[in-house]
Amino acid sequence: MLMTAMFLQSILTLLSIANLVLTESSAGNGLGPTAYTISGTFPTSIYESYYNDPTATTAQPQPVITDPVTHEVYPYWLTDPETIPGNDTWEPHLLPPVASPSQLLETAYAQILSIVANPVFGNDTCTRCQAALEIAKFLALTAPQQVPALAVRLCEHFEASSDCGSQYGEYTLGPTVAQVAAYADTGGYDGQMICSVFASLCPLAPTSPLNLTGWFAKPKPDPLPPPRQATGQRLKVLHLSDFHIDPRYAISAEANCSTSLCCRYNNYGEGGPDHIAFPAPRYGAFLCDTPYPLAVGALQAIPVLAGTEDTGFNFTLYTGDLVSHDPFNELSAEYTLYTETMVFDLIKRLVKTGPVYAVQGNHDTYMTAQNAPYNLGGEMGEQFNWNYDHLAALWELEDWISPETAQQARTHYAAYTVQRQDGLRIISINTDFWYTQNAYNYINLASSDNSGMMRFLTDELQDAEDAGDRVWIIGHVPSGYSKTDPLQNPTNLFYQIVDRFSPHVIAGIFWGHTHEDQLNIFYANNATVMNTNTAQAVAWIGPSVTPLTNYNSGFRVYEVDSGTFEVLDSYTWFADVNSFPELDGQTEFGPTYEFEYSARTTYGPNVPGWGPDDPLNATWWHLVTEAMESDSSLVETFYSYASKGSIRIAPCTGECIPATICSIRSASASLLFQNCL
Ligand SMILES: *[C@@H]1O[C@H](CO)[C@@H](O)[C@H](O)[C@H]1NC(C)=O
Ligand SMILES: *[C@@H]1O[C@H](CO)[C@@H](O)[C@H](O)[C@H]1NC(C)=O
Ligand SMILES: *[C@@H]1O[C@H](CO)[C@@H](O)[C@H](O)[C@H]1NC(C)=O
Ligand SMILES: *[C@@H]1O[C@H](CO)[C@@H](O)[C@H](O)[C@H]1NC(C)=O
Numbered sequence: 001m002l003m004t005a006m007f008l009q010s011i012l013t014l015l016s017i018a019n020l021v022l023t024e025s026s027a028g029n030g031l032g033p034t035a036y037t038i039s040g041t042f043p044t045s046i047y048e049s050y051y052n053d054p055t056a057t058t059a060q061p062q063p064v065i066t067d068p069v070t071h072e073v074y075p076y077w078l079t080d081p082e083t084i085p086g087n088d089t090w091e092p093h094l095l096p097p098v099a100s101p102s103q104l105l106e107t108a109y110a111q112i113l114s115i116v117a118n119p120v121f122g123n124d125t126c127t128r129c130q131a132a133l134e135i136a137k138f139l140a141l142t143a144p145q146q147v148p149a150l151a152v153r154l155c156e157h158f159e160a161s162s163d164c165g166s167q168y169g170e171y172t173l174g175p176t177v178a179q180v181a182a183y184a185d186t187g188g189y190d191g192q193m194i195c196s197v198f199a200s201l202c203p204l205a206p207t208s209p210l211n212l213t214g215w216f217a218k219p220k221p222d223p224l225p226p227p228r229q230a231t232g233q234r235l236k237v238l239h240l241s242d243f244h245i246d247p248r249y250a251i252s253a254e255a256n257c258s259t260s261l262c263c264r265y266n267n268y269g270e271g272g273p274d275h276i277a278f279p280a281p282r283y284g285a286f287l288c289d290t291p292y293p294l295a296v297g298a299l300q301a302i303p304v305l306a307g308t309e310d311t312g313f314n315f316t317l318y319t320g321d322l323v324s325h326d327p328f329n330e331l332s333a334e335y336t337l338y339t340e341t342m343v344f345d346l347i348k349r350l351v352k353t354g355p356v357y358a359v360q361g362n363h364d365t366y367m368t369a370q371n372a373p374y375n376l377g378g379e380m381g382e383q384f385n386w387n388y389d390h391l392a393a394l395w396e397l398e399d400w401i402s403p404e405t406a407q408q409a410r411t412h413y414a415a416y417t418v419q420r421q422d423g424l425r426i427i428s429i430n431t432d433f434w435y436t437q438n439a440y441n442y443i444n445l446a447s448s449d450n451s452g453m454m455r456f457l458t459d460e461l462q463d464a465e466d467a468g469d470r471v472w473i474i475g476h477v478p479s480g481y482s483k484t485d486p487l488q489n490p491t492n493l494f495y496q497i498v499d500r501f502s503p504h505v506i507a508g509i510f511w512g513h514t515h516e517d518q519l520n521i522f523y524a525n526n527a528t529v530m531n532t533n534t535a536q537a538v539a540w541i542g543p544s545v546t547p548l549t550n551y552n553s554g555f556r557v558y559e560v561d562s563g564t565f566e567v568l569d570s571y572t573w574f575a576d577v578n579s580f581p582e583l584d585g586q587t588e589f590g591p592t593y594e595f596e597y598s599a600r601t602t603y604g605p606n607v608p609g610w611g612p613d614d615p616l617n618a619t620w621w622h623l624v625t626e627a628m629e630s631d632s633s634l635v636e637t638f639y640s641y642a643s644k645g646s647i648r649i650a651p652c653t654g655e656c657i658p659a660t661i662c663s664i665r666s667a668s669a670s671l672l673f674q675n676c677l
């Protein structure tokens, strides 16, 4: 503005001078002549010397100027019209010095606090949070070793934990935070989701649009191939989940502690270590993980109760979580490997399981829930291979999967497909890639399948369809049901994959993780219409052996038709954890596992027209939810069975009734957020 104004002013001045010159001045007014014509040659005497011929008419004179201060003789090229520099490259401008790593840390911390305090952001906590993440990103890229310290200081500043050092320091999540800050799109979708999920400072980002063009190799067959014929012969399949064995369980330590995992010497109640209010019983307690005697007892009870002492099971599913719920700082890769080794060995030795098809749960890794996508490349992409290698080798050694399948697991995040001789394929997937607590999921989350896990699943399902085989998908974290655990984008994609391959290929889906006995129904067309015609697939969420948190201990057996691989019935057993304290002080008997319910017997009377050999498929379960809508006592029953009848869980009433039905019908996080309270 200023320059323009000055320029205009000079033009105006020039114009008025010209005007003056043109105006005839009246003679005799004391001025000189009215006109003066200057000489046609440059007055060369003005300067001592010139770079060119000052009298030439083709170029203006270029006098040689000497600076009286510096005594520099200014060179010709400086003013030569032929050599005007494109850039002043010979006089460098100052840049600030490179900051040391510790200065970077101090500056990052101070700048984040400035953003937090700056009133210009008003109530826009989301913008504040993403701006702060940008600072963390550049610290992660320039001085990654300082990120744990930044995370700890911010945690302390915001009082986010009572032990920030143990949680976010260099020995725990700090390095993970640095990796994610370095690689995530912190200013975009990734950053918004981080700020939403971990700090509640941003609204949940919407599900990203899915471009399924080219995702499926072939369109869904229309008409569907004829269904496989039932044989009438029943397989017995054991479903175990969430052992969470606690090898550090301390009998008579505080079982009602106020911090972290109870039944541990290092965790007390409000009375401190000298005032144990509730001494940990020998067989376990509601706020504790599974002590050895309970784990062994459950495994001893299974064959007797299921009637498989002689025959054994046709096969067994283990839907994840072997390791105890220790805080990050008490865990290690070695502790994880120890637990994997000992639990699988116990299962193998105590139960005639048939082949056990297992998955990696979120606790069966270190740090808990963390799994990095291979596409980070190099060391970063391979940082969890130690675990995939170990799990694959254990499963192979136990003779549960072939060497070829083990090799597939090693290179697919412990995921694999078993092609059984009987026409059933088991596809085991690593669901940490849709779990909210896996920090690596916030790298390129908008892509919906950054890890490639859904690509793997889709290709394996296509293979099965081409071969006319049926498939059971097994994993750990359910794709829906609870709003806190699954991420929208990958589970929205999973939902479309299930639609593409149901009901003709997918005969069952099995999860664990919640410790509760629950169920999810998948519908056609992204659940835009939910009825008996659109219900296509069912996910069975198996009960946990661990009582944590406030549940009874349990396990499940399915009866399955050996031709269709449809579930014909499910039987669940439980042990009442509330009775465990009474068992201490004697050795005559331990806990009792008892029959809890059969799904067919419990809900079947509400589904008229179902023959005794018709499967408990998605249609049946949808009819059960319709019965629930008109008879809320069925929801109360479902909810009570979810906790395996724990006296610690309040009955389902009021809003819990429609919320439970909605959860059952919402098998992706996107549907949950869209449809449920
Ligand atoms: C001046 O230098 C900059 C930076 O190197 C370059 O991008 C630009 O093209 C240069 N300008 C000219 C006219 O040479
Ligand atoms: C910020 O939130 C407070 C409390 O909800 C509200 O009173 C205030 O008007 C909001 N300020 C702005 C700028 O939106
Ligand atoms: C969707 O993906 C296909 C195949 O990758 C691509 O050709 C197409 O341009 C994409 N469409 C949109 C809208 O991004
Ligand atoms: C556990 O401790 C809490 C207080 O920390 C108390 O309210 C509760 O009654 C205790 N429960 C049992 C079973 O002792």
Ligand SMILES: *[C@@H]1O[C@H](CO)[C@@H](O)[C@H](O)[C@H]1NC(C)=O
Pocket (backbone or CB within 6 Å): 234, 235, 236, 311, 312, 313, 314, 422, 562
């Ligand atoms: C399943 O188990 C039953 C009973 O043990 C046995 O007769 C049958 O051969 C088994 N079927 C398969 C496919 O393993």
Ligand SMILES: *[C@@H]1O[C@H](CO)[C@@H](O)[C@H](O)[C@H]1NC(C)=O
Pocket (backbone or CB within 6 Å): 503, 535, 536, 537, 614, 615, 617, 618, 619, 620
């Ligand atoms: C469930 O089984 C019933 C009875 O056999 C059948 O009519 C229905 O089509 C099945 N539903 C699905 C989704 O497979």
Ligand SMILES: *[C@@H]1O[C@H](CO)[C@@H](O)[C@H](O)[C@H]1NC(C)=O
Pocket (backbone or CB within 6 Å): 207, 208, 209, 210, 492, 496, 526, 670, 671, 674
């Ligand atoms: C499925 O529905 C959910 C909830 O409305 C939505 O967020 C998601 O984008 C839908 N998915 C597809 C593939 O249309």
